Amino acid sequence: MELKEIGEFGLIELIKNKIAVKDKRVIVNIGDDAAILKSSANKVLIFTTDSLMEKVHFDLKYSSFEDAGWKSMAANLSDIAAVGGIPVAGLVSLGIPEKTKAENILKLYSGIKKLSSEFNCPIVGGDLFTSAGGLVITISLLGEVEKKLYKTRAGAKTGDLIYVTGDLGGSEFGLKYLKRCSGKRRMVITRSVITEKHLTPYPRIKEARFLVKNLKLTSMIDISDGLSSDLYHICEGSQKGALIYADKIPINSNIIKGCKLLNLSPLNTALSSGEEYELLFTLNPEEEKKLEKVSHGKFRVSMIGEIREEKAGVRIKSKDGRVRVLKKTGYIHF
Amino acid sequence: MELKEIGEFGLIELIKNKIAVKDKRVIVNIGDDAAILKSSANKVLIFTTDSLMEKVHFDLKYSSFEDAGWKSMAANLSDIAAVGGIPVAGLVSLGIPEKTKAENILKLYSGIKKLSSEFNCPIVGGDLFTSAGGLVITISLLGEVEKKLYKTRAGAKTGDLIYVTGDLGGSEFGLKYLKRCSGKRRMVITRSVITEKHLTPYPRIKEARFLVKNLKLTSMIDISDGLSSDLYHICEGSQKGALIYADKIPINSNIIKGCKLLNLSPLNTALSSGEEYELLFTLNPEEEKKLEKVSHGKFRVSMIGEIREEKAGVRIKSKDGRVRVLKKTGYIHF
Numbered sequence: 171m172e173l174k175e176i177g178e179f180g181l182i183e184l185i186k187n188k189i190a191v192k193d194k195r196v197i198v199n200i201g202d203d204a205a206i207l208k209s210s211a212n213k214v215l216i217f218t219t220d221s222l223m224e225k226v227h228f229d230l231k232y233s234s235f236e237d238a239g240w241k242s243m244a245a246n247l248s249d250i251a252a253v254g255g256i257p258v259a260g261l262v263s264l265g266i267p268e269k270t271k272a273e274n275i276l277k278l279y280s281g282i283k284k285l286s287s288e289f290n291c292p293i294v295g296g297d298l299f300t301s302a303g304g305l306v307i308t309i310s311l312l313g314e315v316e317k318k319l320y321k322t323r324a325g326a327k328t329g330d331l332i333y334v335t336g337d338l339g340g341s342e343f344g345l346k347y348l349k350r351c352s353g354k355r356r357m358v359i360t361r362s363v364i365t366e367k368h369l370t371p372y373p374r375i376k377e378a379r380f381l382v383k384n385l386k387l388t389s390m391i392d393i394s395d396g397l398s399s400d401l402y403h404i405c406e407g408s409q410k411g412a413l414i415y416a417d418k419i420p421i422n423s424n425i426i427k428g429c430k431l432l433n434l435s436p437l438n439t440a441l442s443s444g445e446e447y448e449l450l451f452t453l454n455p456e457e458e459k460k461l462e463k464v465s466h467g468k469f470r471v472s473m474i475g476e477i478r479e480e481k482a483g484v485r486i487k488s489k490d491g492r493v494r495v496l497k498k499t500g501y502i503h504f
Numbered sequence: 505m506e507l508k509e510i511g512e513f514g515l516i517e518l519i520k521n522k523i524a525v526k527d528k529r530v531i532v533n534i535g536d537d538a539a540i541l542k543s544s545a546n547k548v549l550i551f552t553t554d555s556l557m558e559k560v561h562f563d564l565k566y567s568s569f570e571d572a573g574w575k576s577m578a579a580n581l582s583d584i585a586a587v588g589g590i591p592v593a594g595l596v597s598l599g600i601p602e603k604t605k606a607e608n609i610l611k612l613y614s615g616i617k618k619l620s621s622e623f624n625c626p627i628v629g630g631d632l633f634t635s636a637g638g639l640v641i642t643i644s645l646l647g648e649v650e651k652k653l654y655k656t657r658a659g660a661k662t663g664d665l666i667y668v669t670g671d672l673g674g675s676e677f678g679l680k681y682l683k684r685c686s687g688k689r690r691m692v693i694t695r696s697v698i699t700e701k702h703l704t705p706y707p708r709i710k711e712a713r714f715l716v717k718n719l720k721l722t723s724m725i726d727i728s729d730g731l732s733s734d735l736y737h738i739c740e741g742s743q744k745g746a747l748i749y750a751d752k753i754p755i756n757s758n759i760i761k762g763c764k765l766l767n768l769s770p771l772n773t774a775l776s777s778g779e780e781y782e783l784l785f786t787l788n789p790e791e792e793k794k795l796e797k798v799s800h801g802k803f804r805v806s807m808i809g810e811i812r813e814e815k816a817g818v819r820i821k822s823k824d825g826r827v828r829v830l831k832k833t834g835y836i837h838f
Binding site (some may be wrong): 173174177178179181197201202203204205206208209210211213214215216217218219220221223224226227249250252255259261263265266268275280294295296298299300301302303304306308310312314315317320323327342347352364387394453464503504 | 507508512513531532533535537538541542543544545551554555560563583587595597598600629630634635636637638644647656657725726741775836838
């Protein structure tokens with residue numbers, strides 16, 4: 171159905187019916203000027219926003235509307251994970267090109283809803299407008315965290331070990347794979363192992379909560395700009411240097427195979443791949459054993475290096491023992 | 505300076521220096537994955553977002569970058585006012601076309617900062633991205649309000665009086681005036697009495713706080729879609745009808761003169777003009793005297809009609825005594 175047929179307020183009704191949920195913390199839900207929510211005693215608030223724009227962050231040639239909604243929500247939830255928090259509620263501001271079908275907008279909200287349901291983060295309001303460019307999705311989230319548990323980029327100490335959850339490279343590889351294939355033939359499988367990290371990344375909320383509750387992390391960030399850039403963010407925030415080991419960076423074997431097929435370096439892909447939404451964190455080496463013990467079998471973490479003095483810079487050691495300055499790679503907007 | 509010369513992270517630094525302020529409630533400020541804030545005991549949270557897009561909500565032919573920033577902030581603060589709340593903090597997500605000059609982005613933040621300073625609403629984070637369309641400004645605000653004082657669109661009772669703050673019509677008239685003039689000659693004065701409501705509207709935070717603290721309002725909304733549409737929002741939210749009096753709708757005398765020059769109906773302009781950011785509220789008639797007494801000299805309010813039973817519909821009475829159904833006019837996105 172064309173948007174013009176149902177109109178702005180008609181579309182708002184459809185969206186409300188689709189995503190409004192009852193939640194004991196929501197006092198005033200979607201449909202008023204602002205949402206009204208209860209806050210928790212003994213917790214501090216987390217407030218974050220992230221936008222995705224068509225042709226810049228995603229392309230409807232190979233992302234579905236549902237994927238685009240999912241990814242917008244994932245990017246924002248990942249920022250809540252990065253500080254060790256719990257999501258509370260979200261707002262969606264959506265710029266819609268004139269000729270978009272209403273069904274597609276509802277699919278976009280389906281993608282948002284899947285993650286908002288999974289992480290108990292109801293969408294409590296937002297804004298719709300005609301976009302003079304492509305689709306623009308801005309989500310803002312409110313979260314909360316115990317005052318003693320939140321983490322920032324600052325706080326890493328010399329000698330701390332550097333860890334990363336999951337494996338890296340899949341987002342950038344998936345995008346390159348989709349770009350090359352979409353030109354040649356219609357994609358049949360888009361949700362394969364090698365494209366899902368790009369299309370529907372998974373935010374590490376549960377892993378982050380587990381980590382901050384069980385271990386004394388000294389800093390944490392989510393990998394949204396790329397491992398190299400985000401490691402620099404931790405080092406700059408903590409006024410430290412770092413040494414990481416190339417052969418310890420976790421890369422999925424399918425991504426390694428795929429990179430070889432496309433003539434890409436798996437290591438460089440893993441270092442520069444943004445929108446991974448894995449967690450990068452630092453830990454006092456005394457906590458290493460405890461991490462192994464408590465996280466055993468729950469989720470994958472890899473130790474990839476250690477924090478050094480600031481003057482040592484940020485470096486990477488190759489398998490052959492050579493040490494070089496780590497280049498800040500990854501997507502930069504301008 | 506071109507954005508490419510200073511880069512994404514360079515621009516973030518400039519913005520941080522420009523707008524980051526110390527605030528006792530802000531625990532983690534701009535520059536981390538998410539902002540962290542203290543919440544107040546005995547208050548509930550307000551959460552709202554609103555986007556402005558170039559060529560849709562404003563045109564850089566006659567709005568300056570500073571105006572665009574100001575207006576984005578005003579639109580969001582007005583939603584906090586609409587529920588009777590106090591702003592706490594904001595996030596700015598900004599989509600920037602590639603060739604924009606860094607200086608202009610800083611001017612946009614100057615506009616945001618003027619209002620954020622005036623209303624103690626520090627900007628604590630955000631997101632920057634390349635826009636494939638025009639400039640896109642999405643602001644999200646966190647606010648708070650005493651649980652007993654917040655207002656919604658629902659709650660108006662039959663017999664309640666309908667009030668509006670300030671005067672109406674200036675936003676739509678200003679836009680029409682700017683559109684007609686900008687084609688003919690370069691605007692010399694853009695901040696005149698007749699264009700300021702369109703370019704730099706003023707959110708009624710202080711007035712709203714005064715009203716909710718001193719009087720028993722039954723419902724409230726801000727006029728962002730237009731008096732007629734927003735009155736319908738109150739009536740639909742409260743399941744009521746209404747009768748308003750054409751000759752009681754406050755219109756600035758300069759706007760009346762301007763409308764005559766441009767051959768526009770002042771009444772229709774006042775009924776359909778959105779982005780006015782005045783408050784529309786309802787009050788038990790027993791509170792009328794008290795309103796006159798306590799608001800005397802503080803700010804202007806006009807009684808424009810009364811709430812009726814739902815079956816009576818939403819109607820307007822002309823000066824000559826004729827009553828007709830009120831048309832929902834104003835800007836609709838699709």
